[in-house]
Amino acid sequence: MLASGRGSNLQAILDEIAAGRLAAAVTVVLSDVAGAFALERARRTGVPTVFVDPKGYAGKQGYEQSLAEALRAHGVELVALAGYMRVCGPTLLAAFAGRILNIHPSLLPAFPGLHVQRQAIEHGARFSGCTVHFVDAGVDTGPIVAQAVVPVLEDDTEESLAARILRQEHRVYPHAIRLFAEGRLRLEGRRVRASVPAAPGAGELALVQPPLPT
Numbered sequence: 270m271l272a273s274g275r276g277s278n279l280q281a282i283l284d285e286i287a288a289g290r291l292a293a294a295v296t297v298v299l300s301d302v303a304g305a306f307a308l309e310r311a312r313r314t315g316v317p318t319v320f321v322d323p324k325g326y327a328g329k330q331g332y333e334q335s336l337a338e339a340l341r342a343h344g345v346e347l348v349a350l351a352g353y354m355r356v357c358g359p360t361l362l363a364a365f366a367g368r369i370l371n372i373h374p375s376l377l378p379a380f381p382g383l384h385v386q387r388q389a390i391e392h393g394a395r396f397s398g399c400t401v402h403f404v405d406a407g408v409d410t411g412p413i414v415a416q417a418v419v420p421v422l423e424d425d426t427e428e429s430l431a432a433r434i435l436r437q438e439h440r441v442y443p444h445a446i447r448l449f450a451e452g453r454l455r456l457e458g459r460r461v462r463a464s465v466p467a468a469p470g471a472g473e474l475a476l477v478q479p480p481l482p483t
């Protein structure tokens with residue numbers, strides 16, 4: 270995983286794995302920020318960490334080459350970005366083509382970029398949410414894997430809306446990773462198809478929306 274900050278999504282994924290609900294392993298956590306709390310969370314769980322200092326490289330290519338080498342050295346099959354505050358360049362995209370996911374706190378394609386909870390409130394949106402998508406060369410533009418919706422309430426602040434969305438992020442991201450790990454995701458143009466499992470009653474909708482909490 271790649272994270273620049275507090276790492277609550279990383280934690281949610283680690284917790285799902287520990288609970289036996291996600292058959293995957295976080296083999297390494299990389300960060301471009303030495304003091305990122307995400308690194309501390311990884312260390313607490315015994316997951317190897319790597320800090321790659323972007324300032325140590327003349328350009329993005331060299332920096333991303335180092336990232337890709339570290340990811341490969343740890344046998345990474347899927348790169349999950351969670352609060353990674355840099356745009357992926359061609360070097361990283363080529364090294365893990367079709368194998369990079371990101372989580373974004375809005376219902377894409379609405380409100381890409383930064384401060385999106387504030388944007389949703391100022392725009393007067395009645396609903397917002399979060400989106401897991403494959404990463405392409407744009408900013409929050411890649412094919413959508415899964416989304417969850419939350420209401421925007423009359424008295425919401427940026428913080429209260431962010432907290433409501435974050436609770437959904439922690440459900441949706443492990444779910445999307447599960448779909449990837451089970452080989453259920455197939456890219457058709459910019460649409461992501463999730464294959465239907467053999468289990469009776471399980472439909473495509475159930476697959477792309479994580480099950481609601483009981």
Ligand code: GRF
Pocket residue numbers: 272274275276277278279351352353372373374399435438
């Ligand atoms: C999340 O809101 C995520 O959607 C966005 O950055 C935030 C990261 O939070 N890309 P955390 O570091 O996982 O707690």
